[in-house]
Amino acid sequence: MLDARVGLARTAGRLSRRLGRGGGTSLPGKLLLRLQPDALGRLAAGLEDGVGLISATNGKTTTARLAVAALRADGRSPIANTAGANLSSGVATALLDAASTRPTPRTALFEVDEAALPEVVRQLAPRVLVLMNLFRDQLDRYGELDRLVEEWREMVAALPADCVLVVNADDPSVASLAEGRAGAMTFGVDDTSMALPSLPHAADATRCPRCAERLDYTAVLVGHMGHWSCPACGLERPQPTIRATEVVLDGAAGLSLTVEVPTGAVRARVALPGLHNAYNVTAATAAATAFGIDPTTIAEAVRSTDAAFGRAESIAVDGREVVVLLAKNPAGANETVRTVLLDPRPLHLLVALNDRTADGHDVSWIWDVDYEPLLGRVASVTVTGDRAYDMALRLRYGGFSDSVVHVEPEPERALDAALASPGDGPLYVLPTYTAMLAIREIIVGRGAAAAFWRDGR
Secondary structure (H helix, E strand, O other): OHHHHHHHHHHHHHHHHHOOOOOOOOHHHHHHHHHOOOHHHHHHOOOOOEEEEEEOOOOHHHHHHHHHHHHHHOOOOOEEOOOOOOOHHHHHHHHHHHOOOOOOOOEEEEEOOOOOHHHHHHHHOOOEEEEOOOOOOOHHHHOOHHHHHHHHHHHHHOOOOOOEEEEEOOOHHHHHHHOOOOOOEEEEEOOOOOOEOOOOOOOOOOEOOOOOOEOEEEEEEEOOEEEEEOOOOOOEOOOOOEEEEEEEEEHHHEEEEEEEEOOEEEEEEEOOOOHHHHHHHHHHHHHHHHOOOOHHHHHHHHHOOOOOOOEEEEEEEOOEEEEEEOOOOHHHHHHHHHHHOOOOOOEEEEEEOOOOOOOOOOOHHHHHOOOHHHOOOEEEEEEEOOOHHHHHHHHHHOOOOOOOEEEOOOHHHHHHHHHOOOOOOOEEEEEOHHHHHHHHHHHHHOOOOOOHHHOOO
8 A cells, every 4th residue: 555655645746846846855755644654664664774864953954965975985875855855754755766766775864854853763763863953943833942852852762772872062952862871972073262252142052951050161162062061960061972173164165174083083174164064074974983984984975075055055156156055043143154254355245034934934033143243344235035124124233334235125136236246255145944945046047056956966
């Protein structure tokens, strides 16, 4: 009976592509799960080398891309949801697409939405589970951060004993999930040369996950992630199993780093800018290490992997470099601001704010983003999207003059206006998720980039 349902779901995907309704990255799986709720487990049952899952609020797409590249460099051909469809339906679609592949795949690695993760874990019983970070995001969908942490805690307690749990030592809430679990691995950034002077005012997890006392930090690296300890109960950042010991940021062009693993070191330069991407590379290294891949192979894969769509993706549009940096919550947007400030030239920005379901309808988070460091560095800011005027108001309150900020709610006209801004530097696009998809669709229509679902590398 499952075979008939699989065939029906695949047909739906083909029709979606032919009718131009998208890449069919979710619809087939959505249909199959409605017909067969336990289809994930059934489709993955034959994967002899098991399944790896990666989840986080920020960075899971980039991290999964890097980890998949490492598996491929090791001679494996993992099933993966490289187009970023990370709900249960996207995972099901990826498994569906691979079901007729020959030779039969032996493993899979998926990025998974944080709220969808517990059910995906329950069905797939992963061999490796990587938990990277939890930040405040889409409050209308996820609710408060504490709720997600408790759901993850229950999920971890029910993991099979042979699952390798990999957690971020620098995120207090996530690190605490590995307490008492045999064989757990941790990763983190030991290099504190780029530490922030203090916690951002909108930092999320600032209290001890065990006793709720306010945490002390000797180094704040990204958001609430860093080197932390509790002065009351003694809980502290665990010494990472996988650690980034040297991180050198090369402006907006990328970074170089050394990641120490138990069997050696991964040394690589990657075309992914910002300290947050040092975390992504370190997390991917941890995932690959958990799968038994050697450091040399991991380094080769990391060096040769470019950015995922919309995540520091660089595209030539009408003769100008366009760098797309997804900014969907306070922590991510703050890191995006920090990244563009690495470029010493006058900055030209296109900021796109939507409030659709995939973005979160509540856009009050923009008031928790520290846009003010851009003052004096920005030559032009074009604002667009469904909530363009909300963003313009936020920038006005931040001290940006009307001579710098231009509002154009219609994305294509906004893109053209921003591209026409004078200067020899790139145009940095800072969009929320659906705004990023809309702008990429315009760019794809002009022949400058491929549709995101065609990214099967």
